[in-house]
Amino acid sequence: MPVIAVKNFKKSFEGREVHRDVTFHVEEGECVGLVGGSGVGKSVVLRSLIGLEKPDSGEIWIEGEEISKLSERDLVKIRRKVAYVFQNGALFDSMSVFSNLAYPLREHTKFNESQIKERIHAQLEEFGLAEAVNKLPSELSGGMQKRVGLARSMMIDPKVILYDEPTAGLDPFNTLKIRETVLRLKKKGVTSLFVTHDMPTAVAVCDRFCLLGDGRVKAEANVDKLHTHSSGDIQQFIDGLDGG
Amino acid sequence: MKASRVEFLRLFGGTTLLTRQVASELFRPPLYPSLVMEQIYQIGIRSIPLVFVTAGSTGMVMALQFGLGLEKFGGKLYIPKIVSISIVREMGPVFTCLMLAARVGAGITSEIGSMTVTQQIDAIRALGTSPIKKIVIPRVLACVIAIPLLACAANFIGIIGGLAVGANDLGLDPVFYIQKVLNTLWLPDLASGLGKTPVFAMIIAITACYFGLNVKGGTQGVGNATTKSVVTSSICILVGDYFLTKFFWILEQCL
Numbered sequence: 001m002p003v004i005a006v007k008n009f010k011k012s013f014e015g016r017e018v019h020r021d022v023t024f025h026v027e028e029g030e031c032v033g034l035v036g037g038s039g040v041g042k043s044v045v046l047r048s049l050i051g052l053e054k055p056d057s058g059e060i061w062i063e064g065e066e067i068s069k070l071s072e073r074d075l076v077k078i079r080r081k082v083a084y085v086f087q088n089g090a091l092f093d094s095m096s097v098f099s100n101l102a103y104p105l106r107e108h109t110k111f112n113e114s115q116i117k118e119r120i121h122a123q124l125e126e127f128g129l130a131e132a133v134n135k136l137p138s139e140l141s142g143g144m145q146k147r148v149g150l151a152r153s154m155m156i157d158p159k160v161i162l163y164d165e166p167t168a169g170l171d172p173f174n175t176l177k178i179r180e181t182v183l184r185l186k187k188k189g190v191t192s193l194f195v196t197h198d199m200p201t202a203v204a205v206c207d208r209f210c211l212l213g214d215g216r217v218k219a220e221a222n223v224d225k226l227h228t229h230s231s232g233d234i235q236q237f238i239d240g241l242d243g244g
Numbered sequence: 245m246k247a248s249r250v251e252f253l254r255l256f257g258g259t260t261l262l263t264r265q266v267a268s269e270l271f272r273p274p275l276y277p278s279l280v281m282e283q284i285y286q287i288g289i290r291s292i293p294l295v296f297v298t299a300g301s302t303g304m305v306m307a308l309q310f311g312l313g314l315e316k317f318g319g320k321l322y323i324p325k326i327v328s329i330s331i332v333r334e335m336g337p338v339f340t341c342l343m344l345a346a347r348v349g350a351g352i353t354s355e356i357g358s359m360t361v362t363q364q365i366d367a368i369r370a371l372g373t374s375p376i377k378k379i380v381i382p383r384v385l386a387c388v389i390a391i392p393l394l395a396c397a398a399n400f401i402g403i404i405g406g407l408a409v410g411a412n413d414l415g416l417d418p419v420f421y422i423q424k425v426l427n428t429l430w431l432p433d434l435a436s437g438l439g440k441t442p443v444f445a446m447i448i449a450i451t452a453c454y455f456g457l458n459v460k461g462g463t464q465g466v467g468n469a470t471t472k473s474v475v476t477s478s479i480c481i482l483v484g485d486y487f488l489t490k491f492f493w494i495l496e497q498c499l
């Protein structure tokens with residue numbers, strides 16, 4: 001049974017149809033890259049997977065549960081299992097890095113303050129962010145903010161991670177750091193869906209790709225067969241990225 | 245015309261739904277009393293200087309204007325009565341709430357609006373928590389608790405302002421002034437004034453949160469939402485004041 005399954009997903013915004021029939025799945029432990037041109041609605045699909053958007057029609061299954069019609073209250077248990085890494089980190093700007101990381105632990109666990117402190121320091125060490133513990137998000141670079149956002153998403157050990165362009169706008173050093181983190185999480189068996197335009201990183205971390213366009217998944221390909229794939233759309237997309 | 249009608253219906257529907265969500269989640273755990281206390285400090289304690297200056301100067305100006313007007317007819321002795329009744333029944337609560345609609349309403353909308361455009365509200369939801377519980381309810385409760393208390397303090401400061409002008413500029417005996425005020429005011433006066441403030445507090449908080457949560461269009465959108473929030477809640481307070489005054493008037497007739 002796939003961990004994530006999207007079936008006949010349809011979504012419009014103010015009369016403009018963004019998705020008319022998106023269908024794909026992600027198996028357990030797999031990392032799937034969701035790629036496509038700007039504005040095709042990759043983030044909309046990703047947001048819908050944790051109920052931040054509701055589909056107009058279609059089904060979204062997470063670990064065997066259909067979530068598209070769940071209320072905000074019922075979505076809480078899904079959101080404890082599925083972490084979302086926002087494009088800009090989406091850190092709480094009035095809280096320090098420590099408080100940002102403590103947030104999910106205080107909300108969803110019964111850890112006492114010393115256990116929380118211990119876990120946060122261990123997490124920050126793992127993400128190479130130990131020196132940032134008392135800083136505010138505004139005092140961090142863009143790359144560090146994204147890494148803190150990623151560290152926060154991982155605090156309660158989610159089974160699934162949804163990455164929304166985690167390397168967009170980053171320098172090579174921070175891109176490499178994010179790539180290493182994603183690979184480390186993948187080795188731990190975390191299932192991932194990776195939205196990106198950064199093809200070198202996507203090729204390094206993903207097992208399979210879904211190319212989104214014209215409101216549907218136009219093509220799918222395993223990463224090792226990417227350059228020899230028969231789909232003209234896949235070749236066109238890769239050539240465009242190689243050329244660009 | 246059609247667009248503004250749609251916008252009005254959207255506002256009415258949106259604020260009604262938000263009020264319903266607040267009511268349904270108000271007593272359901274987890275509760276966040278520390279967030280409510282923090283907001284009472286931000287909304288209540290930090291508004292004290294503004295409320296005191298507004299109330300004090302309102303009382304002083306009213307005493308001066310009535311003093312100048314009534315002196316011609318030998319009615320100066322009625323100043324304590326008129327000033328205290330006007331302040332307690334109308335000016336204190338309404339002016340306080342209008343000032344707070346500007347200060348508190350603008351603050352809440354711009355803060356929540358900024359959180360919306362930087363995806364912090366989405367992050368609250370994505371992390372399995374409710375923005376209604378974490379953001380909206382603490383602000384609504386803080387307003388409903390702090391604003392009536394501020395209005396109460398404003399009544400007192402307004403009367404003191406009137407007393408200062410009455411004693412210094414109009415030659416009224418301070419003891420006479422205080423006695424007149426105490427003889428004039430009775431419970432229905434206080435109730436009809438302060439009874440409006442929880443409703444005004446709800447209007448300020450719900451309107452501000454609604455506009456903050458529905459910001460569109462980046463930082464410019466935050467600015468627009470803040471302006472709309474202050475204008476909408478000010479108008480609602482002024483229009484609502486008429487109906488609430490009438491309601492309390494009917495209530496007084498019945499009792």
